[in-house]
Amino acid sequence: MSRLIARAPAEGLTPLDADGTTLIELPMEPITAISPFAGQEKAVNAALKPLGLRFPKPGQSLARGKARILWTGQDQAFLIGVAPPEIPGAALADQSDGWARLRLTGALAEAALARLVPLDLRTGAFPLDATARSLLNHMPLSVTRTGTDSFDLMVFRSMATTAVHELDVAMRSVAARQDGG
Amino acid sequence: MRIPCPLCGPRDLREFSYRGHAVGLDRPAPDAGETAWDEFVYLRENPAGPTQDLWYHEAGCGAWLVVERNTVTHEITGARLASEAAS
Known part of the structure; x- marks a missing residue:
């Protein structure tokens, strides 16, 4: 019988860090x-x-x-x-194997997501425990605020690599503007 | 353009896809006759003013909506769930 190797959807792609704002993959759960x-x-x-x-x-x-x-x-x-x-x-x-779950945490989280998600994710419009279905650039997304500067993101498992790439670019772009300002 | 989804609130156009006039909710009975089916499939009003369209909230809640808009002013004046509009 084949020996299958279990891999998380974004295995090896995280953690990422941009000026203290971090992206991690959440452990696989039911x-x-x-x-x-x-x-x-x-x-x-x-x-x-x-x-x-x-x-x-x-x-x-x-x-x-x-x-x-x-x-x-x-x-x-x-x-x-x-x-x-x-x-x-x-x-x-x-749906356990169908989704990649990521957590974006840090002072730049809102600004990074503002580049990718067509929603107002500031605390006033999107408070703690608010959740929404929307888009991460072109990818179907579920986004939930899990802390004052923390968001849980879910995308289809097949799109994990693209999602991490998009978030990486957005995080680094926002961080670069911080440095320049 | 923003569409006020009854479940999700006002959302950006890119989350939706367009189906056509809301006449799609009034499908004739299978034995309604040629005239009724001809009108349902081919004939559409072309109003200057309020009209109703079907939109699918594809990247949001996944609901079909009946969206009211004005073809003259481009104003979106309302949206309701197609499941409720059809029942």
Whole structure:
């Protein structure tokens, strides 16, 4: 039988550092897409209750211990970090291997993302635990604010190398302007 | 151009793709007859003023939207979920 070598999506590409703003790849964890059937939101909330979570509203993410649930689209959320419970009122799909998860942290994080993402990601418009589906340049993106200067980014696994490259260029460009100013 | 997505809020045009006039929501019954199908497939109004289009929020929430716009002023006056508009 073939011996397969497990590799993280952005293995060997991170960490990156630009003037103290860093990009790291987050460890691979279980990711489950949860899509409630029509009218089943209460049943889904009941099933998520033991985790201390509920189905998030659009633009919302919730974290409890190791588990995080984030809204990822119309009638869809991703449960990250824990194995999913039985949820009779929803369709579940394992997405664990499908996404690259990156964390951008530092004083230049907002400015770097402003070059790539067509959203206002400043704290006033995008506070702690806010999440959004948008674009990272041309790539479909899920972005969540996880700290005052920290964002968790998710792109399709096949686009990990491009995503890291785009972020690297943006981080270095913003850092270079800091130095010049 | 920005489209006010009912789920995501106002978003940049590049997150959306365009389908056509919202007549697509009023598909005739299979046995509605040649005239109804001919009109549905080929005939479109060309209004000077308010009109409704279908847009897909491809890089956002993945929802189909009915977007109201004015062809004279280019103003976007509203958007709602196609799933709700069709029901």
